Amino acid sequence: MNANMRNIHKRLLLENVSRRDMLKGVFAAGGLVLAAQVFPRGALADGGSVNAYKTGADGMPGGTVWDPHVYVSIAPDGTVTIVTHRSEMGTGSRTSLPMIVADEMEADWSKVKIVQAPGDEQKYGNQDTDGSRSIRHFIQPMRACGAAARKMLETAAAARWGCSDMEVRADMHKVVHVPTGRSLGYGELAADAAALKTPRANTLELKDPSKFRYIGKGKVQITDLRDITTGHANYAQDVRVDGMKYAVVARPTVLGGKAVKWDEAAAMKVPGVVKVVAISGTPMPAKFMPLGGVAVVADSTWAALKGRDALKVQWDDGPNADYDSGTYRQAMAASARKPGKVERNEGNVDAALAGAAKVIEREYYIPHGHHATMEPPAAVARVAGGKAEVWACVQSPGGTRGDVAGVLGMKEEDVTVNVTLLGGGFGRKSKCDFALEAAMLSKAMGGTPVKVVWTREDDIRHGFYHSVSYQHVTAGLDASNKVVAWRHRSVSPSLMANFMPDPKRESSLELGLGLIDTPFNVPNLRLETGEAVAKTRIGWFRSVNNIPHAFAMQSMVAELAAELGRDQKDFLLEMIGPARIVDPRGTVSSELWNYGDPWETYPIDTGRLRAVVERAAKEAGWGKKLPPGEGLGIACQRSFLTYVASVVHVKVDKDGNVSVPRVDTAIDCGFCVNPERVASQMEGAAVMGLSIAKYTNITFKNGRVEQNNFHDYPVLRIGEGGMDVRTHIMPAGIDKPSSGVGEPGVPPFAPAFFNALHAATGKRIRNLPLGNQLTA
Amino acid sequence: MKLKVNNQERNFSGDPQMPLMWYLRDELGLTGTKFGCGVGLCGACTVHVDGRAARACATPMQSLDGKAITTIEGLHPQGNHPVQKAWRDANVPQCGYCQPGQIMQAAALLNENKRPNDEQILSAMSGNICRCGCYQRIFSAVKAAAKEA
Numbered sequence: 001m002n003a004n005m006r007n008i009h010k011r012l013l014l015e016n017v018s019r020r021d022m023l024k025g026v027f028a029a030g031g032l033v034l035a036a037q038v039f040p041r042g043a044l045a046d047g048g049s050v051n052a053y054k055t056g057a058d059g060m061p062g063g064t065v066w067d068p069h070v071y072v073s074i075a076p077d078g079t080v081t082i083v084t085h086r087s088e089m090g091t092g093s094r095t096s097l098p099m100i101v102a103d104e105m106e107a108d109w110s111k112v113k114i115v116q117a118p119g120d121e122q123k124y125g126n127q128d129t130d131g132s133r134s135i136r137h138f139i140q141p142m143r144a145c146g147a148a149a150r151k152m153l154e155t156a157a158a159a160r161w162g163c164s165d166m167e168v169r170a171d172m173h174k175v176v177h178v179p180t181g182r183s184l185g186y187g188e189l190a191a192d193a194a195a196l197k198t199p200r201a202n203t204l205e206l207k208d209p210s211k212f213r214y215i216g217k218g219k220v221q222i223t224d225l226r227d228i229t230t231g232h233a234n235y236a237q238d239v240r241v242d243g244m245k246y247a248v249v250a251r252p253t254v255l256g257g258k259a260v261k262w263d264e265a266a267a268m269k270v271p272g273v274v275k276v277v278a279i280s281g282t283p284m285p286a287k288f289m290p291l292g293g294v295a296v297v298a299d300s301t302w303a304a305l306k307g308r309d310a311l312k313v314q315w316d317d318g319p320n321a322d323y324d325s326g327t328y329r330q331a332m333a334a335s336a337r338k339p340g341k342v343e344r345n346e347g348n349v350d351a352a353l354a355g356a357a358k359v360i361e362r363e364y365y366i367p368h369g370h371h372a373t374m375e376p377p378a379a380v381a382r383v384a385g386g387k388a389e390v391w392a393c394v395q396s397p398g399g400t401r402g403d404v405a406g407v408l409g410m411k412e413e414d415v416t417v418n419v420t421l422l423g424g425g426f427g428r429k430s431k432c433d434f435a436l437e438a439a440m441l442s443k444a445m446g447g448t449p450v451k452v453v454w455t456r457e458d459d460i461r462h463g464f465y466h467s468v469s470y471q472h473v474t475a476g477l478d479a480s481n482k483v484v485a486w487r488h489r490s491v492s493p494s495l496m497a498n499f500m501p502d503p504k505r506e507s508s509l510e511l512g513l514g515l516i517d518t519p520f521n522v523p524n525l526r527l528e529t530g531e532a533v534a535k536t537r538i539g540w541f542r543s544v545n546n547i548p549h550a551f552a553m554q555s556m557v558a559e560l561a562a563e564l565g566r567d568q569k570d571f572l573l574e575m576i577g578p579a580r581i582v583d584p585r586g587t588v589s590s591e592l593w594n595y596g597d598p599w600e601t602y603p604i605d606t607g608r609l610r611a612v613v614e615r616a617a618k619e620a621g622w623g624k625k626l627p628p629g630e631g632l633g634i635a636c637q638r639s640f641l642t643y644v645a646s647v648v649h650v651k652v653d654k655d656g657n658v659s660v661p662r663v664d665t666a667i668d669c670g671f672c673v674n675p676e677r678v679a680s681q682m683e684g685a686a687v688m689g690l691s692i693a694k695y696t697n698i699t700f701k702n703g704r705v706e707q708n709n710f711h712d713y714p715v716l717r718i719g720e721g722g723m724d725v726r727t728h729i730m731p732a733g734i735d736k737p738s739s740g741v742g743e744p745g746v747p748p749f750a751p752a753f754f755n756a757l758h759a760a761t762g763k764r765i766r767n768l769p770l771g772n773q774l775t776a
Numbered sequence: 777m778k779l780k781v782n783n784q785e786r787n788f789s790g791d792p793q794m795p796l797m798w799y800l801r802d803e804l805g806l807t808g809t810k811f812g813c814g815v816g817l818c819g820a821c822t823v824h825v826d827g828r829a830a831r832a833c834a835t836p837m838q839s840l841d842g843k844a845i846t847t848i849e850g851l852h853p854q855g856n857h858p859v860q861k862a863w864r865d866a867n868v869p870q871c872g873y874c875q876p877g878q879i880m881q882a883a884a885l886l887n888e889n890k891r892p893n894d895e896q897i898l899s900a901m902s903g904n905i906c907r908c909g910c911y912q913r914i915f916s917a918v919k920a921a922a923k924e925a
């Protein structure tokens with residue numbers, strides 16, 4: 001245990017709560033129940049850090065900064081139950097986080113049960129499962145929690161044997177008396193351990209990493225594997241509550257539209273329909289409030305769907321009816337072609353461009369995208385007797401609880417949010433509008449439980465869309481072909497429009513996602529934003545603005561390399577420059593968003609970025625000779641404090657069909673808790689990246705989304721590429737702060753793919769998606 | 777009308793146009809058959825009708841008189857069909873939502889073709905979307921199951 005690690009324990013109090021009933025509903029009775037409670041900052045006299053290294057858990061909304069509880073209970077039969085407080089949407093957090101606790105407490109994973117916490121940030125710490133933060137922010141508290149449980153079990157065993165603590169050692173679900181080899185199982189010790197006072201935090205010892213059984217090994221099956229493969233895994237779409245009715249909602253197809261007239265009688269005529277309920281919308285900024293519209297409540301989903309068809313709603317579309325993707329794009333282009341607001345400025349770009357031997361200008365466009373989580377949004381609510389209970393597939397259990405309380409005018413204590421499994425999240429399910437609809441409808445139904453089912457069409461037409469982006473990049477080269485100037489203008493309507501009136505450009509949060517944090521080693525650098533006003537709900541989508549920013553930056557680098565006849569990879573490394581810490585905090589106009597985490601823990605380290613580029617290139621056999629019609633492309637991005645580089649191998653046949661025989665992705669995410677799930681995230685990111693590159697395209701006409709379902713909003717299918725993704729995880733010890741994994745695999749993929757496509761065909765694609773641009 | 781669901785006799789007298797998916801999910805509580813698109817485009821609702829893969833969302837009840845339906849819950853009494861086992865060996869799922877449909881599709885393929893080649897696997901599985909992108913593992917799990925079957 002190093003000195004810093006010891007500090008964590010000064011402020012980490014493990015409180016024995018087995019005799020309290022605060023855990024009712026989470027645990028069956030009996031056994032040892034531990035709660036790790038981390039004191040709020042400043043609660044201790046020394047004011048020292050609670051962690052070996054600081055993370056941004058401090059800055060998380062909800063004011064639960066240092067209160068990430070992890071609960072452990074042990075039943076007399078030895079079953080260890082571990083609460084997981086973050087939402088599972090496919091990243092593996094429901095496996096990896098409890099695994100940390102289990103490992104530290106020397107529990108046998110085969111005897112561990114996982115229980116999902118309801119939304120309660122006071123009790124569990126921040127639960128907002130986005131921003132690739134679960135491991136990043138909770139590896140340290142979870143290790144401490146497991147260590148405390150182990151310590152209590154050891155103390156109980158020592159008392160039983162009348163020996164010193166020094167003579168006992170926890171070892172795989174039992175405590176051993178070292179001198180004699182006697183042992184007692186965790187189940188046998190549970191009651192005694194529960195009766196003990198919890199050890200002071202500074203008496204705890206963390207395991208030596210060489211003793212880890214699960215952490216860092218990647219040998220554990222995911223928690224819900226059996227249930228998933230037998231059809232017993234429960235998602236919000238699957239929730240059934242006694243007496244429940246089913247609802248679907250006709251929502252305004254234009255943001256801000258209102259239902260003016262509908263045929264309630266026709267809907268009521270459909271057998272099984274029980275009620276038609278109008279839901280009011282909220283003008284922007286509406287945060288996550290429902291869009292409003294008309295709900296049909298029925299005895300079955302089918303009846304509700306037929307009832308909704310019969311409604312024939314007439315809408316007043318409101319001012320956003322003029323939203324047209326074609327004209328909007330032209331306006332964005334115009335905005336990107338004139339000087340914008342300077343967001344980061346180094347050297348003198350104007351002078352450098354004026355004096356450049358060669359100036360190269362390029363423009364890049366990415367349309368709106370939509371998450372299309374495999375499970376469309378759904379929620380069940382029962383609002384009765386002054387209480388509300390919700391079952392929902394939300395990434396934000398705590399936030400949802402607050403928002404449900406808000407729309408119902410209740411206190412948070414009276415609201416329970418049960419978190420189901422999420423059939424995909426990708427950011428969509430951070431927005432709980434669907435859960436709020438369920439709550440409003442159950443209330444309107446006098447307390448009858450109501451399940452709101454979103455169809456795929458509802459999902460695609462009423463999303464929170466990944467922002468459309470237009471970027472104009474100008475590079476200046478000197479006589480020796482060095483890049484001496486880089487002017488980058490980015491135009492993209494901001495997701496902040498959900499939270500504040502009328503933002504006109506990307507916020508500092510969005511700019512920190514791969515624009516103003518660029519590590520490029522160019523002496524004259526100016527990053528600007530142009531104006532664009534949101535005409536639909538903009539929402540974060542897995543890796544957010546990193547997607548367009550990386551696309552433009554990493555494509556431009558390859559374009560320059562091609563222009564100069566240089567090797568893509570060598571030129572990229574030259575752009576990154578030597579290994580160093582890049583600190584743009586003095587040259588940005590507002591704040592440098594570092595993913596909400598402290599700069600000292602997570603600076604921009606070009607050494608690490610270079611290393612993943614080199615590793616991916618090496619693994620992919622960069623430079624190998626390929627037949628005509630094939631090519632390799634490379635791109636990299638630091639995002640969510642993690643460094644990723646991908647080499648994509650592209651093959652184009654004579655009819656212009658593109659395949660991707662192989663992808664090599666190198667990732668440096670600091671200390672890696674679950675390499676197997678990291679690999680699955682990189683595999684998934686390649687598939688999603690290829691979807692973005694080939695298909696993703698939400699367009700608006702007359703204010704309405706033009707797409708409806710998977711026929712006109714295609715996503716990648718099996719065999720279309722990304723079937724051989726090889727993940728190369730950079731080795732890192734436990735002292736290397738863990739960073740994000742769920743998102744960082746996405747941003748480099750599309751530019752690497754288009755760089756490969758260029759290598760294979762000589763064609764440069766600057767407008768996404770690819771569509772039929774190769775053959776047209 | 778009469779039909780069998782997971783070997784149990786059932787009588788149905790509701791709306792003949794209702795898709796099988798809602799009958800399974802809402803009436804029988806067999807929610808392993810997932811709702812993904814409702815129009816036959818994603819495969820999340822895949823079941824077996826008389827042993828062959830079918831999209832429950834695009835199969836109206838009226839077409840099922842006398843038919844035998846198998847859902848993921850009934851694929852194997854202990855949940856240990858070779859495809860299910862291969863899935864677990866490869867830790868295939870991410871969010872898991874598409875997986876029952878994938879497994880039912882793969883099981884139907886192996887019913888009909890014990891030794892499918894790569895092309896046949898890809899073409900049989902191409903109607904099943906996995907938005908999480910587990911395709912690489914789905915493919916190798918189907919291949920592994922084919923060796924076992």
Ligand code: FES
Nearest residue numbers: 812813814819833
């Ligand atoms: S839900 Fe049936 S194919 Fe998609």
Ligand code: FES
Nearest residue numbers: 872874906907908
């Ligand atoms: S595992 Fe999530 S959609 Fe397939």
